[in-house]
Amino acid sequence: MTMLSKATYGFHSLEKIAEGETIIHRLNPLTKTITTFLYVVLVVSFDRYSISGLLPFLFYPVVFMSLGEIPLKPLLSRLAIALPFCIFAGAANVIFDQETMLTLLGVPISYGLVSLVSITLKAGLTVIAVLILIATTKMPAISRQLIRLKVPTIFVLLISMIYRYISVALEETINMYMAYSLRSPRSKGIKIKDMGSFVGQLLLRSFDRGERVYFAMKCRGFSGDYKYVPTPEPPALEWLYMISFTALAVILRLVNIPDLISSII
Amino acid sequence: MHMADALLSPPVGLAIAVVTIGAIAYSVNKIKKDESFDEKKIPIMAVSGAFIFAAQMINFTIPGTGSSGHIGGGILLAALLGPFPALLTMAAVLIIQCLFFADGGLLALGANIFNMGVIVSFISYPLIFKPIASKGLSPKRITLATIAAVVTGLQLGAFSVVLETMASDITELPFHVFLLLMQPIHLAIGLTEGVVTAAVLCFIYSMRPEIMEGALTNKSIESKSLKKVIIALVIFTILLAAGFSLFASSFPDGLEWAIGNITGGSEIEKSGTVYNISEKIQEMFAFMPDYSLKTNPEQGTSLAGIIGGTLTLMLAGITGVVINVMKKKKVAKR
Amino acid sequence: MIKIEGLKIKYPDGNTAINDVTLHINEGDTVAVIGANGAGKSTLLMSLVGIVPITEGTVMVDDLMLEKSTLAKIRQKIGLVFQNPDDQLFMTHVYEDIAFGPRNYGASEAEVQERVEKVMKQLDIKHLARRLPSKLSGGEKRMVAIAGVLAMDPVLMLFDEPTSFLDPRSRRNLLPVFTKLPVTKVIATHDLEMAAAICNRVIILQNGRVVADGIPETVLQNKELLESAGL
Numbered sequence: 169m170t171m172l173s174k175a176t177y178g179f180h181s182l183e184k185i186a187e188g189e190t191i192i193h194r195l196n197p198l199t200k201t202i203t204t205f206l207y208v209v210l211v212v213s214f215d216r217y218s219i220s221g222l223l224p225f226l227f228y229p230v231v232f233m234s235l236g237e238i239p240l241k242p243l244l245s246r247l248a249i250a251l252p253f254c255i256f257a258g259a260a261n262v263i264f265d266q267e268t269m270l271t272l273l274g275v276p277i278s279y280g281l282v283s284l285v286s287i288t289l290k291a292g293l294t295v296i297a298v299l300i301l302i303a304t305t306k307m308p309a310i311s312r313q314l315i316r317l318k319v320p321t322i323f324v325l326l327i328s329m330i331y332r333y334i335s336v337a338l339e340e341t342i343n344m345y346m347a348y349s350l351r352s353p354r355s356k357g358i359k360i361k362d363m364g365s366f367v368g369q370l371l372l373r374s375f376d377r378g379e380r381v382y383f384a385m386k387c388r389g390f391s392g393d394y395k396y397v398p399t400p401e402p403p404a405l406e407w408l409y410m411i412s413f414t415a416l417a418v419i420l421r422l423v424n425i426p427d428l429i430s431s432i433i
Numbered sequence: 434m435h436m437a438d439a440l441l442s443p444p445v446g447l448a449i450a451v452v453t454i455g456a457i458a459y460s461v462n463k464i465k466k467d468e469s470f471d472e473k474k475i476p477i478m479a480v481s482g483a484f485i486f487a488a489q490m491i492n493f494t495i496p497g498t499g500s501s502g503h504i505g506g507g508i509l510l511a512a513l514l515g516p517f518p519a520l521l522t523m524a525a526v527l528i529i530q531c532l533f534f535a536d537g538g539l540l541a542l543g544a545n546i547f548n549m550g551v552i553v554s555f556i557s558y559p560l561i562f563k564p565i566a567s568k569g570l571s572p573k574r575i576t577l578a579t580i581a582a583v584v585t586g587l588q589l590g591a592f593s594v595v596l597e598t599m600a601s602d603i604t605e606l607p608f609h610v611f612l613l614l615m616q617p618i619h620l621a622i623g624l625t626e627g628v629v630t631a632a633v634l635c636f637i638y639s640m641r642p643e644i645m646e647g648a649l650t651n652k653s654i655e656s657k658s659l660k661k662v663i664i665a666l667v668i669f670t671i672l673l674a675a676g677f678s679l680f681a682s683s684f685p686d687g688l689e690w691a692i693g694n695i696t697g698g699s700e701i702e703k704s705g706t707v708y709n710i711s712e713k714i715q716e717m718f719a720f721m722p723d724y725s726l727k728t729n730p731e732q733g734t735s736l737a738g739i740i741g742g743t744l745t746l747m748l749a750g751i752t753g754v755v756i757n758v759m760k761k762k763k764v765a766k767r
Numbered sequence: 768m769i770k771i772e773g774l775k776i777k778y779p780d781g782n783t784a785i786n787d788v789t790l791h792i793n794e795g796d797t798v799a800v801i802g803a804n805g806a807g808k809s810t811l812l813m814s815l816v817g818i819v820p821i822t823e824g825t826v827m828v829d830d831l832m833l834e835k836s837t838l839a840k841i842r843q844k845i846g847l848v849f850q851n852p853d854d855q856l857f858m859t860h861v862y863e864d865i866a867f868g869p870r871n872y873g874a875s876e877a878e879v880q881e882r883v884e885k886v887m888k889q890l891d892i893k894h895l896a897r898r899l900p901s902k903l904s905g906g907e908k909r910m911v912a913i914a915g916v917l918a919m920d921p922v923l924m925l926f927d928e929p930t931s932f933l934d935p936r937s938r939r940n941l942l943p944v945f946t947k948l949p950v951t952k953v954i955a956t957h958d959l960e961m962a963a964a965i966c967n968r969v970i971i972l973q974n975g976r977v978v979a980d981g982i983p984e985t986v987l988q989n990k991e992l993l994e995s996a997g998l
Contacts, residue, residue, distance in 0.1 A: 364632030
């Protein structure tokens with residue numbers, strides 16, 4: 169059950185980081201959403217053998233993590249979650265694509281190996297980009313931004329409430345698991361025959377709690393819809409920033425800087 | 434089954450995101466129009482959604498194998514909340530997992546919600562779970578319905594992942610090898626998940642039967658809208674397939690190579706049936722534009738290119754250091 | 768202020784939670800409703816805000832009769848602080864949670880901000896504004912829950928076991944908060960000490976009926992009465 173406790177810890181530490189006040193934190197959520205999305209799309213659009221073209225895109229995480237004062241630890245744990253499957257897919261490439269692409273210092277490098285590196289690089293960059301977005305944006309701002317993007321209120325309310333109750337759910341699950349394991353010392357994890365009542369019990373409790381929350385909401389005037397205040401329009405300066413960011417990113421996507429540098433040399 | 438961004442190409446990711454957004458909008462609409470939808474459900478969806486998130490991390494031991502499993506939760510939610518609330522809840526959970534727990538990529542959100550939410554709510558629940566369970570709820574029926582629905586949902590979901598990855602042209606893995614890897618594994622996963630989910634549903638039914646009964650009597654999908662759903666799915670599949678290439682030509686090569694390496698000889702006889710099947714699959718996709726295995730790498734692959742790359746890396750590193758030093762100076766000044 | 772006449776509440780499973788209660792609550796009262804578990808305290812409170820449907824009898828709030836059409840108005844006048852703060856704090860930030868009520872009743876953002884800040888100042892919780900509810904201590908959660916209800920500017924506040932989930936210090940800190948609240952208060956509680964300390968009236972519920980109603984000195988000194996009521 170270390171996964172559960174890890175999840176709780178990671179969740180809380182991320183919230184703390186999001187409360188910062190750096191220049192990145194203060195950017196309008198729409199600005200950050202657009203730039204992150206653009207970044208991810210461009211990184212992913214490189215073909216499977218690109219490595220040097222991707223390298224300039226490293227500037228984004230380096231700069232933004234420094235400016236945003238985002239610590240390295242959450243990044244590493246997120247990479248640990250995201251990378252394994254990518255490496256598996258890339259490993260398949262190493263197996264199936266063995267034709268030599270180039271020779272580096274006398275060692276033949278296959279197409280497959282190159283694509284493995286490429287996929288890993290892409291995976292790392294996209295994960296970092298999302299982390300930067302989340303680590304510098306507070307949850308209420310995220311909800312309000314979604315409203316601005318015309319996401320239905322019921323869905324936004326759902327997302328924010330799930331976010332709110334995740335730590336409660338994690339805690340209750342951990343508690344019940346500890347109680348269970350105290351009475352079944354030898355088994356690691358829960359026996360299948362007990363899963364029905366274990367999960368079922370917790371789910372029923374969720375339903376009961378949900379009902380009580382509903383009453384609390386009604387008592388304070390809830391009527392099915394909620395008047396979220398949409399986030400303000402990003403200031404002109406940020407629009408300028410977005411345009412320059414887009415221009416730079418697209419240029420970097422189309423022009424291979426490292427090659428340019430080496431041709432000058 | 435959470436896909437990462439690196440496995441998808443932008444066109445595929447965006448295309449399926451459009452389909453998913455459509456499904457979500459449709460569900461919100463259905464919920465708004467449904468008179469029997471109690472707004473009480475919203476916090477219930479939220480709290481049980483939060484719990485499903487936690488439940489996905491509960492390990493249960495599979496006897497005899499020494500390994501452990503997890504539940505996905507799609508059918509569980511659908512059986513307790515109804516298919517449309519379940520889709521919204523699943524989508525919300527996946528969004529939170531992607532953003533806050535790095536489980537699944539941003540671009541891949543649409544695909545993940547589709548594979549784990551839309552397929553359950555629009556296919557395996559209405560076409561499999563509901564018909565069986567509607568005939569009368571009993572532990573036997575519930576178990577049968579659940580296992581069937583979970584297995585189907587996971588098979589379709591896994592197949593979907595394969596299609597999406599292949600269409601994105603990221604991996605060299607031949608289509609059928611990928612399938613052969615994904616489908617059996619997910620069959621095993623589906624069976625165990627199905628058994629556990631069935632146990633949970635039976636428990637809940639024994640304690641609070643009205644929850645599942647309420648979800649079933651909801652007039653979720655009628656046959657008219659079902660047709661629409663199927664049509665949408667077909668269009669989506671064609672979009673994916675038509676827009677992007679599969680390596681049709683390399684099919685036989687990859688297969689022979691794989692078989693040759695595994696069996697240590699050219700087993701043309703043995704591979705006959707498999708070869709025929711792969712030919713048939715190939716025919717299916719034959720209308721797609723031809724794909725050449727090695728696209729011309731845009732980047733230079735010479736040593737010089739690597740020097741350029743290293744210089745860029747160094748520049749990036751230096752930038753980071755400079756910013757951090759400047760920040761520390763600022764803090765010291767205060 | 769509140770006139771309860773012949774109230775009867777029967778649950779669908781047949782259990783009669785409230786069995787003929789007639790009660791008047793006057794403006795400015797701080798009433799303690801005590802009773803054993805299952806005596807009907809929570810049910811009584813919840814019925815006053817329309818969460819639990821009434822089987823028989825009437826409830827009048829000032830000149831409004833409690834029924835479906837008047838629920839929204841009555842909930843603006845009467846606020847209920849739930850027993851478990853986690854049931855009540857459902858937004859992602861404390862500020863957002865306190866603002867929930869005023870927003871639902873149509874206040875403009877400027878008004879909402881004013882109200883929330885006023886209430887936070889009143890309860891001395893301004894420092895909690897940007898915190899996530901799940902990370903607060905029991906006492907802090909309780910204060911935020913009270914703030915959320917207070918922000919709706921009610922004339923009467925109901926409290927369901929407010930000192931449960933609290934450690935001794937938080938409990939001590941809560942008492943002066945109650946006395947400073949400028950509203951009529953009805954407090955369902957097991958905490959006889961608190962009842963004696965801050966209430967001007969004590970009602971004992973037993974099996975859904977009122978078996979005592981008087982000043983704390985009289986009611987709480989009556990050992991036989993308390994024992995027979997299961998306390």
